[in-house]
Amino acid sequence: MNEDDKFISTMASVVSSSALSVARLGARNVVLSMLADAIIPILSSAQGLEAAAKFQRAIEEIMAIMDDQRLPAEYHSTLLAETNASLARLHDLFDA
Numbered sequence: 001m002n003e004d005d006k007f008i009s010t011m012a013s014v015v016s017s018s019a020l021s022v023a024r025l026g027a028r029n030v031v032l033s034m035l036a037d038a039i040i041p042i043l044s045s046a047q048g049l050e051a052a053a054k055f056q057r058a059i060e061e062i063m064a065i066m067d068d069q070r071l072p073a074e075y076h077s078t079l080l081a082e083t084n085a086s087l088a089r090l091h092d093l094f095d096a
Contacts, residue, residue, distance in 0.1 A: 040089075040090070043094070048093055049094050052090035052094065055086065056083075059079075059083045062079075
């Protein structure tokens, strides 16, 4: 096997590994989303507001830790967008 073939084989392996990681993350996201969809509607207003407050504090702690990490801007923007959407949903359901 020449150097070009080795490089192509290595790159194919990296791409395959990355695709599997993305697939696992996607599957985990589906399961966690379905779990939240099943649990959130059965919470009382007090439980929902408590969950929203705990969630917001936990996200703020993680964001403070992640500020020191070199991650793509897309990570940070997606984390913020998903957090805001989740908090909005919780507040829409329980702030009434």
